[in-house]
Amino acid sequence: MRFSTLLCPTVKVWAMSGETTAATRFGRGTVRSYVDEMGPAWVAGAIAAGPATMGSLLSAGAGFGYTLLWVVIVSAGAGALSQFLAMRLGLLTERGIVAVVEDALGESWAWLLVADAVLASGVAQLVIMKTVAGVSATMTGIDAGIWGVIWGLVLAVGLAGRGYRFLELAAKLLVSLVVLAFVASLFVVPIDAGAAAAGLVPSLPAGSAVMAAGIVGGAVHITLITMHSYTMRARGWTERDSDLATFDIGASMLLVFGLYSLAIFLVAASVLTSTDLTTIGAAQALGPIAGDSAQWLFLVGLAGAAVSTLGANTIVPPFLIADKFGWDTDVSDARYRALLVGVALLSIPGAFIPGNVLGQLVLILAVGTLGTPFAIAIVLYLLNTDTVSRQNSTATNLGGVALLAVTGVLAANFVREQVAAGVGPLSGFVVTFGAAIALATLVLGGKYVREELLA
Template identity: 30%
Template sequence: MPKTAGMEGRVASARRTSVPRVAWLIGPALVAGVAYLDPGNVASNMTAGARFGYLLVWVVVLGNVMAWLIQYLSAKLGIVTGQSLPEALGRRIRNPWGRRAYWLQAELVAMATDIAEVIGGAVALNLLFGLPLVLGGVITGVVSLGLLILQSRHGARTFEVVVIGLIAIIAIGFTFGVFVAPPDGAAVLGGLVPRFEGSGSVLLAASILGATIMPHAIYAHSALARDRFPAPADVMGAEQTTDAALALARGIPTARLLRATRWDVSIAMIIAGTVNLCILLLAAANLAGVRGTDSLEGAYAALSAGIGPVVATLFAVGLLASGLASTSVGAYAGAEIMRGLLHVRVPLLARRLVTLIPALILLGIGVDPTVALVLSQVVLSFGIPFALIPLVALTARGDVLGPFRNRWGTTAAGVAASVFLIALNGVLLWLVISGT
């Protein structure tokens, strides 16, 4: 009894004196949110606006709403259990071959992410400085490795500060043009009505959702939250945790961490959603019907000719910052996937080289960068259910999250999002196979 009283007293003291302000707790969602601002998003949203105008505005908005719920659940899993999603699944998938199969699909998704991000950085360097695409890809990979080394040597907070700085550059680069050449307000409202126009719009809708709700962001956010708010080993291994135990472990009550996380995710998703919507609106208002604007290079040229070189240059700078920041987060997620599922640690340099090779091959053989970006996002869309379904299932279980498990409404929303995404992917597959 005295021990319990002492624990409660220390928790109360932590609440009064040691709990940092909410602002200090914000950061992991912003880093994970970089995944929602990667070059794949740029290509998908730019292509959607150029080809279909305001038709798919509703997809961007819906994707962002679903992303809020998904990223919050991911962070909650990491905070409450002290485990990332790959770690939690690695403990529960008993069959070694089943665990390897799950790792393989997750790894392919991470590689598809890396392809999009490296290609985006290479295209940006080509637009800004005229560098060959392969050289630009190498530079993007090297800089991202430097950011990962920064994270491993100086901790999560330093990494967050650098990435948030890149987010600011991304936001300015991609939203400036909308203020210079604003979209039609009535048309934007019309784009909020859900509808499609042919298989091409379905393909782009799946691409937008794959770029918005990214599987590797789900894996990464749980790990980022775990690393930012670590608990001692005896707490981290527990299947069921209590607010008091975790408060003592971290000096911060778990309920307060979760409240701060909701703010963190909200800020990150507002930024990501606004930027993605601005990219689509910029293309819809200024590039619709203009030939060649369904590629990043064509869009850059059209923006320069139609709105001015300042807007075009800021667009390219935003694309570069997007590639550099997002490829670092993608590599972090890939390393966590391997460690959590296979219990294998691979040196950063070796992993960076392996994941860089596919992107460099695609650039070297002359595959159209924008096509590669859009298709990579479709691959990501098919990887979403494998991350989302286990996430919703685990966070709904009392033996995993204890008193912090999902309420029934949260679980219902997660199930609805999963069903919608899986159904959209099924329609897309049918359209591709039938050649419609």
């Protein structure tokens, strides 16, 4: 068995299809060259390994102890699989996902995908900015509102002026720093190995559905799925780069994101309680519990995660909107550059949003989970039609359907909890949005059965 098959289970799934993969072509490159060239999945990883995922992990660990550890483990594998499916579609079509959807399904489906992804990423952008500004204020003593303006301008100038490769480099550096900070914190926090082992047994306690949806939603999110074709295009990757692209996903989502999630969850489950979860109270609570080193490691990790996620999330709406209108998705096109600046500046008001940011972070991930099954269904549909030259194998489809089922169940549980808590303006919007996306997903499934299986 080749090393690349051991590195990432998704590589093995693809290899079972009999296609040319990293497992069959790994000898043409070296690990070192792959490390030098990898990048697009790290931009997705910068969003996944962000404060919203952190909020879900902290809430789950502090509220339910080690019970949801199995969800943390599953989320890393699910995230890698979803990126693998998105990668296949991007490499086989060499186009952005919105343009592919419009050609294969029509303009209405393309607009629905754009609206779904832009809504999820736009709401997240505001709360992420609040996190970045809040952490910056805590570490420097300067008002969070001032930091919101500063970070908005930095985003606008950096992304519009330097473009994608600047973002990719920043993502690699910051994500690596974040993971090192949180892994280091494990050495100053006591871990109950027995309780952690018990948490590997699947269970979903009452009231934990939002946390579970948030954890999985951090790894398997519509923004990560839709952006991947554009980041690979920015690098000029084609089907010939499938081995590098697979290694990229394995290193970023499976390994690095997995370590990030595991470290944060174990810290929270070991020493934090639900009373610690106010803004950055989790980091501050580590001081008297585990020492100042743990507190500052956590603050540094939180700051790095927030900044990297803010930058990576900013490019998602411009990618999708520009592709829908047929514009170039790089800074050489003034229209795309204007979209980048607009999204960066529109994120500034997020610094002034009141309330507990960790609760808001969990909620925005859970809301994003509602739209994720639709994105997965879109990708699976396209990968099993004449849109691509080589359709999915049975093994790959089984993995995709399992992913669709997991995200669908989590989304349904989240909606159920919202209804049980009483339908208000926000929960009413969540229920309506979830119902509309669920209906679209079912219609798409019926369309595939009618046109591809019964034709």
